[in-house]
Amino acid sequence: MISKPKLGRLLPALRQAVTGHRLLFAAKTAAAAGLAWYLAPLMPGTAASYPYYAPLGVLVSMHPTVAASAKHGLQSLLGLGLGIAMAFAVTTVTAPNALAVAVVVGLGVVIGGLPRLGSASEWVPMAALFVLVLGYSNAQGFSFAYVLQMAMGVAVGFAVNWLVFPPLHLEGIDPAIDRHQRALSKQLRDMASAMTESWPPDHEEWASRSGELARTTTDVRTTVQAAKLSAKANPRSRRRAGRLPADLAGCARWNG
Incomplete structure (x- = not known):
């Protein structure tokens, strides 16, 4: 049973979270993720085998403002490219093992620390790790599918955010x-x-x-x-x- 003091703190937090703007944003994100999942099997080549990256692209591109959606979406794709390039370099000399994982993650974190990368910094080590561990047997095909599905998801997320009641925060x-x-x-x-x-x-x-x-x-x-x-x-x-x-x-x- 929730005590009255805790309930008094919980209710304002819920009211702050469940606002009209937040509910609309959640509905738009959900619709964009569903649309990306529907379109994912239509992607060419091996990309159709990795549909789950399309909704992930939606999530990284959906932000409370249209400009932020474009910025973070493009930065995330930049981070993917950097991470994939680094993973390719590592896979040419070693198979996935503890040392290789440590190397790609460590290098990814270092590269992610470069100035002005923004959201890309988070995706460099993640993309490198995914390519190394999940796509090692077919690194080229996996990387193509990964980037294509993520790019499609980013595009869908941005389009939905731009076309469907794009947020304009003037009421405050x-x-x-x-x-x-x-x-x-x-x-x-x-x-x-x-x-x-x-x-x-x-x-x-x-x-x-x-x-x-x-x-x-x-x-x-x-x-x-x-x-x-x-x-x-x-x-x-x-x-x-x-x-x-x-x-x-x-x-x-x-x-x-």
């Missing part, structure tokens, strides 16, 4: 600014009251409210960044072209 702008305005107004009123009191002033809340102002300022900045990112490559931003510049401009005034 006004509430974030309102919270910051209220906190700032209260701070100024308290400071004005403190100026008329004897020293040390009895009205000292203003001196300890820096944390609240920092939080509301951070909320505004986060909202601005999310709105700008969601508008990139988003077809809905063109349909809302009349409001979007005003929304972002109003938000930017509080982002300084």
Whole structure:
């Protein structure tokens, strides 16, 4: 039986997770994964034998913004290419064994540490390991299937995210600014009251409210960044072209 304190913490977490945006995102991801699985057997050659990589490609490309979907999808494919190339180099000199696995994973982690790789860094050692262990007997055919199915899944995920209610995170702008305005107004009123009191002033809340102002300022900045990112490559931003510049401009005034 869940105690009341734990239930009190659980319910807000559930409300935060089960939002309209999250449910729509989950539905889009599920539909894209199902579509990728349906298309996977239609891929040419040996790729049809590895359909499970297509939904995996969907998962790596589905992100809360269209721009992030494109970025992470392409970075993941770059990581696959690097990992596969490294695995090919290792398989030319040794069969899969403990030493070979250690080498490809270690080299993959090192290569993944190169700057500006982003999501690719996670896929370099993973792709190398899969090619070495699962595709050693037919490394060329397995690598072709792996990349093709993942690329198809990435394309499907991006297409669904771009075409079906592409996320445009503007609804948080006004509430974030309102919270910051209220906190700032209260701070100024308290400071004005403190100026008329004897020293040390009895009205000292203003001196300890820096944390609240920092939080509301951070909320505004986060909202601005999310709105700008969601508008990139988003077809809905063109349909809302009349409001979007005003929304972002109003938000930017509080982002300084």
